[in-house]
Amino acid sequence: MASVSNDAATHRGPGRARWLVVLVPYVWLLLFFVAPFLIILKISLSDTAISMPPYTPVFEGFGAIGDFISELDFENYVFLTDDPLYIQAYISSLRIAVISTLLLLLIGYPMALAMARAPTSIRPTLVMLVILPFWTSFLIRVYAWIGILKPDGLLTLLLQTIGLMGPDDQIQIFRTDTAVFIGIVYSYLPFMVLPLYSALEKMDNTLLEAANDLGCPPLKAFWRITFPLSLPGVIAGSMICFIPITGEFVIPDLLGGADTLMIGKTLWTEFFGNRDWPLASAVAVILLLALVVPIMIFQNQQKKVA
Amino acid sequence: MGLPFSFQDDFGRNGAPMAKTLGPVKRKFSPWTDPSAVPFIRFENITKRFGNFTAVDNLTLDIYEREFFSLLGPSGCGKTTLMRMLAGFDEPTEGRILLQGKDISGVPPYRRPTNMMFQSYALFPHMTVEKNIAFGLEQDKLPKGEITARVEEMLKLVKLEQFAKRKPNQLSGGQRQRVALARSLAKRPKVLLLDEPLGALDKKLREETQFELMDIQHTLGLTFLIVTHDQEEAMTVSDRIAVMERGVIVQVATPAEIYEAPNSRYVADFIGDINIVDGTVKKTDSALGAPGAVTIDCGGLTFAAEQECQAVVGDNVAYAVRPEKVRISPEQPADTSVNAVNGEVWDIGYLGDFSVFIVKLDDGRVMRAAQANVSRLVDRPITFGDRVWLSWPLDAGLVLTR
Numbered sequence: 084m085a086s087v088s089n090d091a092a093t094h095r096g097p098g099r100a101r102w103l104v105v106l107v108p109y110v111w112l113l114l115f116f117v118a119p120f121l122i123i124l125k126i127s128l129s130d131t132a133i134s135m136p137p138y139t140p141v142f143e144g145f146g147a148i149g150d151f152i153s154e155l156d157f158e159n160y161v162f163l164t165d166d167p168l169y170i171q172a173y174i175s176s177l178r179i180a181v182i183s184t185l186l187l188l189l190i191g192y193p194m195a196l197a198m199a200r201a202p203t204s205i206r207p208t209l210v211m212l213v214i215l216p217f218w219t220s221f222l223i224r225v226y227a228w229i230g231i232l233k234p235d236g237l238l239t240l241l242l243q244t245i246g247l248m249g250p251d252d253q254i255q256i257f258r259t260d261t262a263v264f265i266g267i268v269y270s271y272l273p274f275m276v277l278p279l280y281s282a283l284e285k286m287d288n289t290l291l292e293a294a295n296d297l298g299c300p301p302l303k304a305f306w307r308i309t310f311p312l313s314l315p316g317v318i319a320g321s322m323i324c325f326i327p328i329t330g331e332f333v334i335p336d337l338l339g340g341a342d343t344l345m346i347g348k349t350l351w352t353e354f355f356g357n358r359d360w361p362l363a364s365a366v367a368v369i370l371l372l373a374l375v376v377p378i379m380i381f382q383n384q385q386k387k388v389a
Numbered sequence: 390m391g392l393p394f395s396f397q398d399d400f401g402r403n404g405a406p407m408a409k410t411l412g413p414v415k416r417k418f419s420p421w422t423d424p425s426a427v428p429f430i431r432f433e434n435i436t437k438r439f440g441n442f443t444a445v446d447n448l449t450l451d452i453y454e455r456e457f458f459s460l461l462g463p464s465g466c467g468k469t470t471l472m473r474m475l476a477g478f479d480e481p482t483e484g485r486i487l488l489q490g491k492d493i494s495g496v497p498p499y500r501r502p503t504n505m506m507f508q509s510y511a512l513f514p515h516m517t518v519e520k521n522i523a524f525g526l527e528q529d530k531l532p533k534g535e536i537t538a539r540v541e542e543m544l545k546l547v548k549l550e551q552f553a554k555r556k557p558n559q560l561s562g563g564q565r566q567r568v569a570l571a572r573s574l575a576k577r578p579k580v581l582l583l584d585e586p587l588g589a590l591d592k593k594l595r596e597e598t599q600f601e602l603m604d605i606q607h608t609l610g611l612t613f614l615i616v617t618h619d620q621e622e623a624m625t626v627s628d629r630i631a632v633m634e635r636g637v638i639v640q641v642a643t644p645a646e647i648y649e650a651p652n653s654r655y656v657a658d659f660i661g662d663i664n665i666v667d668g669t670v671k672k673t674d675s676a677l678g679a680p681g682a683v684t685i686d687c688g689g690l691t692f693a694a695e696q697e698c699q700a701v702v703g704d705n706v707a708y709a710v711r712p713e714k715v716r717i718s719p720e721q722p723a724d725t726s727v728n729a730v731n732g733e734v735w736d737i738g739y740l741g742d743f744s745v746f747i748v749k750l751d752d753g754r755v756m757r758a759a760q761a762n763v764s765r766l767v768d769r770p771i772t773f774g775d776r777v778w779l780s781w782p783l784d785a786g787l788v789l790t791r
Binding site for chain 1: 476477497499500505507509511512513515525528573
């Protein structure tokens with residue numbers, strides 16, 4: 084009998100430990116994602132007020148549930164659809180995110196492929212080089228781009244020195260969409276290269292030899308074998324870049340011009356410029372909803388791969 | 390003509406050769422003995438170096454049409470490199486490869502009339518079995534109908550018709566191996582290259598597949614070149630075997646010649662089980678190159694072999710005899726002057742079909758004798774510690790000069 088109860092105890096032990104392991108990330112997500120989101124959602128349904136905090140709370144304790152429900156209003160959301168500024172900002176953000184992601188794929192794929200085909204001994208070094216920019220603050224790196232791109236910056240100097248540009252000409256990239264694309268592609272490249280590399284690196288090279296052997300020339304073999312097999316990496320990299328780019332604020336703010344419309348910038352203006360917290364929260368909620376769809380696609384794809 | 394009982398039902402599922410539908414009767418095939426025969430593939434003074442390492446060293450080899458040819462050797466002997474050069478994945482550093490008399494140097498792999506079955510199978514994981522087999526045919530831009538027909542034919546050949554829509558990861562190891570075979574055969578290559586094709590299969594399945602490979606090769610009339618380190622596999626399937634060591638070919642011959650008349654210690658030792666002792670030539674009954682008995686003194690024991698004499702008196706040679714050719718008996722043989730030794734049974738290895746007796750001679754040396762277990766007696770007449778005599782006829786032994 085003793086041995087039986089012992090068995091039961093040893094069986095319960097790991098069971099509990101397993102629960103703890105599962106529980107910790109969920110508690111984390113609950114505290115730091117779900118709870119703040121609910122707060123934002125609550126604020127988005129409130130009215131603006133000139134006070135501290137600058138909105139009329141709609142929920143005061145459990146006794147006031149009736150009041151809360153009756154006071155809920157979607158006026159902020161309605162306002163978002165009324166003013167074309169917001170819709171244009173969303174569309175412009177998605178456009179910039181799509182173009183940036185395509186550029187990232189175009190630049191990141193050959194890089195990842197070259198890394199995956201490099202001799203095994205130098206691959207860790209190459210991976211380290213890709214991660215190297217993270218050793219400096221993101222903000223400093225974006226400021227550095229200002230120094231490069233501004234009209235009297237390093238790029239102009241370089242072009243003048245090699246004679247591609249007259250001494251009085253200046254390059255007009257800073258404070259345009261082009262500068263935003265340069266900044267985004269530069270900042271997000273590691274997030275594109277690493278998933279692509281990990282997908283390409285584990286690919287069996289004999290598959291390409293087999294394709295060659297069966298009469299398929301190398302370039303065609305890339306499209307028939309390498310690319311389809313790297314699709315999970317392509318999707319992972321694209322999602323990891325696309326989602327945060329859509330909400331990007333720092334890069335368009337520092338490198339973009341007045342006409343660079345991005346939802347992150349709009350959100351910032353509403354929060355800190357207009358101090359309209361409820362409207363800003365509504366903008367944030369809609370942004371989240373707009374991103375949930377690609378996230379779901381991503382998850383679905385991951386499940387299919389697994 | 391019906392049998393009194395059916396082997397098919399009793400043994401068919403195990404794939405015993407007796408039960409399977411046998412292919413056409415094999416005929417004696419030996420184009421290499423015909424001096425007028427033109428080789429299908431010729432490796433001409435091939436050398437391949439990787440940096441400082443010489444993988445293949447000035448190697449010349451002829452392979453004939455419809456031959457099932459094996460390259461046999463330990464890992465690193467250059468056999469795979471040789472095959473990869475024929476497939477076009479590596480180019481020889483020196484020498485040239487002729488296919489049907491034409492130099493194929495510089496022809497890329499996708500333009501060579503060879504197809505390869507890879508050791509890892511290299512099936513495309515994102516394609517179904519059907520698509521994998523069709524891949525090569527699609528590259529040739531064959532009409533759709535023809536591709537479908539050929540794929541069906543191949544699926545039937547490897548008995549995978551009901552698995553056409555599966556992906557490789559939904560198949561067992563044996564099934565994947567069949568898909569790989571079907572894919573490499575689909576284009577009807579002039580030469581099929583097989584790189585350790587059966588390595589990943591368990592013994593029973595491997596043996597079954599070996600016979601299937603032979604049938605397929607025979608039915609389709611193709612030339613097969615197989616690379617293997619498994620001597621049993623090479624013996625079973627091949628018309629001829631090339632035994633390789635460190636980039637050179639040590640011996641090219643039929644399986645029986647390789648086994649019964651190895652040309653060197655290396656080949657004798659690599660193929661099968663063998664007793665080898667060092668000795669010096671005491672007497673030769675014939676001139677160099679003529680057949681006759683050669684008598685060897687091996688540290689007090691006198692052994693003799695009847696063969697083409699390749700040594701003169703006083704030469705240091707090796708004497709070899711296969712365990713299954715050694716007779717083991719408790720009684721003293723009539724003539725104990727030559728090829729007869731006396732010792733104690735040290736150990737017995739019971740292998741089911743055979744028993745191997747390890748006999749410790751009085752001078753401390755060890756010899757092995759194998760005996761077929763022809764009766765079902767469990768109590769053997771010879772057991773541990775028994776004094777026994779080992780003896781063998783003159784034509785069983787071998788004198789190895791290399």
